[in-house]
Amino acid sequence: MDWLSDNQWAGWLGAAIALGVVEVFSLDLIFAMLAFGALVGMTSSALGAAFIVSFLLAIGASAATLLLLRPPLIKRLHGGGPELTMSHGRLVGSQGLAVTRISGHEVGQVRLAGELWSASPYDETLAIEPGETVEVLEIRGATAYVHPVPRLDP
Structure with missing residues (x-):
């Protein structure tokens, strides 16, 4: 001791x-x-x-x-680090170009960030024609749900 x-x-x-x-x-x-x-x-x-x-x-x-x-x-x-968005999450809100006809009855294709994606209209009553500009509202699996961007005609 x-x-x-x-x-x-x-x-x-x-x-x-x-x-x-x-x-x-x-x-x-x-x-x-x-x-x-x-x-x-x-x-x-x-x-x-x-x-x-x-x-x-x-x-x-x-x-x-x-x-x-x-x-x-x-x-x-x-506190974590910066918010990370995984690959396809970055595409939500971006614009692309319809490559094929897209409707509620047929899945089409859009070009997003240089890649071809399967696409369906967000509103199933719409039909989107090739060449139209679309905006990605949601991605589920490998399908982009898109809505046409309104155009102002002169």
Whole structure:
């Protein structure tokens, strides 16, 4: 017991390592903040502070990091990155050209972003003739559901 009282820093170091190992499995940054507090306690103990002072410093450092550092870190980690739109999702809202006749009874083809797509009219009562400009309103599977873009005739 005399060794532990003479080498309190070793106890704090052991606690910091144990908390760090628990953090590796939990990944919620709580135990990392507690491990930081244990390192502060170890440092103060190694500098000769009494146990109660080291304990209070460890508690203070843990509380400060939990309250001040953890929330922005969690927000940054869980905030995600930029919104990613997968390949065909980018085509929604774009315009293309009808290549074949498209109606509610027959699936046609449109050229979108340089590729040929199967297409059906979004409104099944419409018929879209080849050469008309269309706008993609939805994509289901490999079929683009399109609507003709109104033209202003001079």
